Amino acid sequence: MRTSHPHRSVRVKAAVTALLLGAGAIAAVSAPAHARPAVPAFATGLSPELQRLLDQVGRHISLRELQADGTLAGLQRATPAAEPSSLDLTAEEADRPRSGKVATPGTTFDMAWFERNLRAALTGKTVGYAYSIGKAGQLDRQAGVGSARVAPDNPVTAQSATKAMTIASVSKPVTAAAVLRLLEQKNISVDSGIGPWLPSAWKRGANVDKITFRQLMTHTSGLLQNYQTATGTTGGKSTGAWDNIRIAIGQDLGSKGFKYANMNFSIFRIMVPKIAYGVDLSPLYDAPPANITKAQIDYLTGIVFLGYLKPVLALAKASVGCANADANPTKLYAYPTGGQAGWGPQDYTTGCGGYGYNMSANGITSFLSHIRYTEKVISADARKLMVDDNVGMYSYDGAYGTYHGHNGSWTQSGNRGMRSCAMSFHIHVDASLLVNSRGDYPSPCAILLDAFDNAWH
Numbered sequence: 370m371r372t373s374h375p376h377r378s379v380r381v382k383a384a385v386t387a388l389l390l391g392a393g394a395i396a397a398v399s400a401p402a403h404a405r406p407a408v409p410a411f412a413t414g415l416s417p418e419l420q421r422l423l424d425q426v427g428r429h430i431s432l433r434e435l436q437a438d439g440t441l442a443g444l445q446r447a448t449p450a451a452e453p454s455s456l457d458l459t460a461e462e463a464d465r466p467r468s469g470k471v472a473t474p475g476t477t478f479d480m481a482w483f484e485r486n487l488r489a490a491l492t493g494k495t496v497g498y499a500y501s502i503g504k505a506g507q508l509d510r511q512a513g514v515g516s517a518r519v520a521p522d523n524p525v526t527a528q529s530a531t532k533a534m535t536i537a538s539v540s541k542p543v544t545a546a547a548v549l550r551l552l553e554q555k556n557i558s559v560d561s562g563i564g565p566w567l568p569s570a571w572k573r574g575a576n577v578d579k580i581t582f583r584q585l586m587t588h589t590s591g592l593l594q595n596y597q598t599a600t601g602t603t604g605g606k607s608t609g610a611w612d613n614i615r616i617a618i619g620q621d622l623g624s625k626g627f628k629y630a631n632m633n634f635s636i637f638r639i640m641v642p643k644i645a646y647g648v649d650l651s652p653l654y655d656a657p658p659a660n661i662t663k664a665q666i667d668y669l670t671g672i673v674f675l676g677y678l679k680p681v682l683a684l685a686k687a688s689v690g691c692a693n694a695d696a697n698p699t700k701l702y703a704y705p706t707g708g709q710a711g712w713g714p715q716d717y718t719t720g721c722g723g724y725g726y727n728m729s730a731n732g733i734t735s736f737l738s739h740i741r742y743t744e745k746v747i748s749a750d751a752r753k754l755m756v757d758d759n760v761g762m763y764s765y766d767g768a769y770g771t772y773h774g775h776n777g778s779w780t781q782s783g784n785r786g787m788r789s790c791a792m793s794f795h796i797h798v799d800a801s802l803l804v805n806s807r808g809d810y811p812s813p814c815a816i817l818l819d820a821f822d823n824a825w826h
Contacts, residue, residue: 414445416660422653426669429646430676439694440675443716447668450691450720451713452631453537453607453779474768475825478796484510486820487802496702496806497528501730505797506742511731517699517805522711526697530730533688534699534805535714537777539733539789540726543689544634545586545761546740547681549751551644552582559583559754566640568651571615576622584625585633586760593630595620609635609720611654611667631723634761638722642673664719671718684746685739687732691721703784704808711805712785724777733791733801737774741793765814768822770795776814780807790814794821 415423423432423444435441484502491498497515501508513528552559563585564578574595584590596605596617605613609631617632642648654666671691682689693699693714700711717725728736739746740755747755754760756773765772774792787806790813793799798821802813811819 418658418660419444419665422658422661422669423672426648426673426676429648430673431680432676434679435672435676438679438688438690439692440672440679440690440718442694443692443718444665444668444672447662447664447719448716449610449664449667450717450725451715451781452609452720453724477826478798479824479826480504480509480798482826483798483800483820483824486823487800487816488514490816490820491804491810494704494808494810495804496704496706496808497699498802498804499528499530499532499534499730500800500802501530501734503734503738503799506738508731508734511734513730518697518711519700519702519706521708522700524697526699528699528805532699533690533693533695533727533729533732534803535693535701535717535724535779535787536726536728536733536789536803537724537779537787538631539728539775539777539791539801540721540724541586541634542755542761542775542791543678543682543726543728543736544637544722545755546736546747546751547678548582548586548637548641549754549760550681550747551641551677553748553751555644557582557644559586559760563640566644567618568615568639568643568654569649570651570655572619574619574621577618577620580622580625583754583758583760585636587627587758588629588633589625589627590633591622591625591628592617592632592636593628594624594626595622596630596632598623605632606630607724608632609638609723609725611639611670611719614639634723635720636722638671638674638720641677642670645677646673648673667719671721674722675718681746682732682736685736687728687736687739689732690727691718691725692716693727699805701779701781701785701787702806703786704806706806709783709785712781712783724779730801730803733803734799737791737793737799737801741799742797765792765818767795767818769825772818772821774814774817776812778812788813790817792817792821 497517499513501511511530513530515528517528517532518526559582562579580590593605599616599620614632614636650666650670654663657663698714701713702711755762762773772792772794777789780786784807788804791801800817802817
């Protein structure tokens with residue numbers, strides 16, 4: 370860490386304040402008409418320079434709420450976020466386009482059969498799982514089965530539908546809903562170019578400014594192709610990192626065919642602060658003040674993003690975070706475990722948006738219910754974009770109709786991982802399923818689809 374000089378500290382403070390409070394075209398933060406008052410220090414152990422930067426950001430978002438749920442705790446030790454394997458995203462794609470079939474179609478849906486079928490598909494095949502089922506916007510049934518933690522990860526802890534864990538790519542519809550809400554608030558069309566909202570310090574390749582919000586949220590932006598062209602690799606599918614997204618933005622736009630990639634959604638972690646509050650910390654990322662690291666600037670950008678996202682999810686009576694503040698958080702396992710300790714959780718604040726949210730099964734189902742049956746989170750027009758145009762969601766052809774949702778998968782070393790699904794059915798039934806181990810079981814979206822299709826008599 371560099372040593373701070375008293376005279377240099379004064380100059381640094383002035384420079385940071387100028388960036389934060391508006392200095393021409395490269396302003397990092399433009400103060401809103403009704404800026405929040407100055408706030409006291411919330412995080413401990415921060416350098417004076419970083420604390421001042423955090424305080425300035427606190428003029429736009431509620432630091433008190435973010436401190437209370439542990440969001441600020443990782444700022445001092447900020448590091449690049451862990452990322453899923455590209456094989457996980459390949460598995461997600463393979464799981465997406467499937468159709469439901471039943472031998473003998475029925476006419477009456479039985480919720481008890483649905484729950485029974487769901488549980489039967491996972492019996493004896495996992496360390497633990499949690500599910501939540503809603504009916505017409507109300508919680509109908511929920512349960513945790515097995516364990517969230519097993520030895521040697523003491524204390525052994527039961528699974529629960531109220532216990533948050535990483536949800537992998539089920540994060541994407543959550544991000545989509547929050548972004549669609551923000552675009553409507555700011556009178557920005559989903560079909561407008563993202564150019565004005567990209568970080569000011571980033572080089573833009575030819576025509577990148579013309580990529581639309583819709584193209585990002587339908588994986589037709591060309592960003593992954595750009596990244597692969599720029600790096601001469603076939604990788605990049607799973608990344609949500611600042612530097613990697615920047616590489617994609619800096620490449621002249623090439624093919625824009627469908628290519629599933631986390632960066633199409635993780636880029637909103639960086640753009641939403643600018644759209645919502647005028648916060649653009651990219652000049653400071655390129656030239657960090659004394660005693661502040663690039664990783665901390667990246668993390669602070671994530672904090673501002675969460676300052677917008679969390680209140681939106683609260684409208685759906687759901688909690689969300691990119692880090693897990695649970696004293697005994699859910700671990701991810703292989704199955705059988707073979708005595709191997711579970712993986713994670715880690716702090717995904719510098720990567721989340723396309724993956725990395727922590728939510729409970731009940732929280733996900735509440736989110737599904739609120740975007741479907743109310744306009745508290747998104748408008749009917751935004752809902753139509755998600756359902757009819759697959760903005761942030763997929764369509765599944767079931768035996769009885771078209772269902773909508775998203776799947777998720779995450780694997781780390783030792784085949785430790787999880788799988789997830791959120792799905793809304795053609796009748797007023799919505800469900801989520803989180804499994805905190807890998808193993809020999811069908812994908813959660815296949816489980817939900819088949820459980821539902823075989824719950825009619």
